[in-house]
């Protein structure tokens with residue numbers, strides 16, 4: 001659905017995008033993470049056709065996006081600060097979107113009303129709270145029934161109940177219609193629950209792009225209780241980290257969790273328990289990026 005090749009954007013002498021490569025397949029929910037200033041919003045402004053690149057290529061469903069009305073008609077974009085006309089209320093904005101998007105689903109708009117009970121549809125949107133304005137942006141974007149939904153820091157300013165609710169609506173939409181979603185966020189824990197792919201940006205480049213499945217399948221956290229000595233592993237397994245509390249050792253190892261656990265078990269009869277523990281996305285990145293020579297605290301927080 002999205003293919004970005006060697007994308008470069010300069011502001012003066014500064015390269016905000018310094019050779020971005022990115023691939024998002026149709027129906028994926030792709031989380032874009034990275035520190036302040038990494039280039040996430042600049043990349044998103046290229047994907048939505050707001051900016052024109054200095055070099056490189058961007059294809060959405062095989063077509064270039066800049067000044068391409070057909071491509072833009074299939075995507076909805078919620079920027080970090082949604083735009084509303086000065087005097088417009090939600091109903092007026094709905095009519096505006098209905099005119100803009102052939103795929104706009106007005107029935108859906110009224111059906112979703114019950115999920116946004118705090119929004120008075122006839123109140124000037126700019127008089128609503130910031131969180132409410134974000135809710136309206138979601139409401140309208142979903143009703144456009146886009147093939148591609150691009151969200152820049154979408155949940156900032158929303159309370160936890162509304163965050164959960166919006167993700168639930170979004171997930172059901174994705175499941176039903178195979179909408180592709182690109183979401184930029186600083187919240188890895190939240191992305192972990194919803195995304196199937198993640199790209200990490202730093203200094204204008206995507207430094208890691210993986211599926212969550214691959215990430216979880218390539219690194220293991222194993223706990224071993226040893227009666228004597230220390231747990232051992234054959235040489236082909238790289239131990240990234242090991243700590244212990246008494247006779248209980250916790251190891252982070254490169255490799256598939258089941259294969260690593262089986263290998264530890266065959267290495268000695270002094271082991272009491274071998275347990276595979278779940279790794280959070282944050283832990284995975286800490287060790288993956290450590291391997292690439294990056295300090296995770298400089299990248300993600």
Ligand SMILES: Nc1ncnc2c1ncn2[C@@H]1O[C@H](COP(=O)(O)OP(=O)(O)OP(=O)(O)O)[C@@H](O)[C@H]1O
Nearest residue numbers: 011014015016034035036037038039040041042043
């Ligand atoms: N219009 C502009 N003119 C000059 N520099 C810009 C412009 N827009 C962005 N930049 C610079 O490009 C870099 C990337 O900015 P961008 O807003 O894309 O980062 P980001 O990853 O979205 O950050 P954040 O997480 O803080 O939103 C920053 O150094 C920023 O100062």
